[in-house]
Amino acid sequence: MRQSRFSDDEIAKILAEVAGGLKPHAVCQVHGISVxxxxxxxxxxxxxxxxxxxxxxxxxxxxxxxxxxxxxxSLDIRTLKVAISKTLQ
Structure with a gap:
């Protein structure tokens, strides 16, 4: 997963700006993110x-x-089962 330029707190603040009445497009331009x-x-x-x-x-x-x-x-178990079956034959 790629590291974000914004922390979780910064993201919450950006979302709060829009919840406060600003338009999403304007907030995105200010912070340099896409809509x-x-x-x-x-x-x-x-x-x-x-x-x-x-x-x-x-x-x-x-x-x-x-x-x-x-x-x-699971891979280890499968390998061991094959090894055991070969030794028993």
């Missing part, structure tokens, strides 16, 4: 059900690491 990025951030911050975005990202990273561990262990 598409603004709406992507808005969707991300609204869909986490009160969970902080930093915590959500940490959980996503942990989930990725755990999936990788499961894949590695």
């Amino acid at each position: 598409q990025t603004f709406y992507r951030w808005k969707a991300l911050f609204q869909n986490h059900n009160g969970m902080s975005v930093a915590r959500l990202r940490n959980l996503e990273l942990e989930n990725h690491r755990l999936k990788q561990t499961v894949a590695d262990l």
Whole structure:
């Protein structure tokens, strides 16, 4: 995942500016972001059900690491099963 130029707090402030009544296009021009990025951030911050975005990202990273561990262990198990079957024959 690419590192953002903006911290979660900065993103929240940008979203708050629009919530305060400014137009999204004007806010995006001031901060040098695209309107598409603004709406992507808005969707991300609204869909986490009160969970902080930093915590959500940490959980996503942990989930990725755990999936990788499961894949590695599955490969180890498969290799061991093949080795055992060869020694028993």
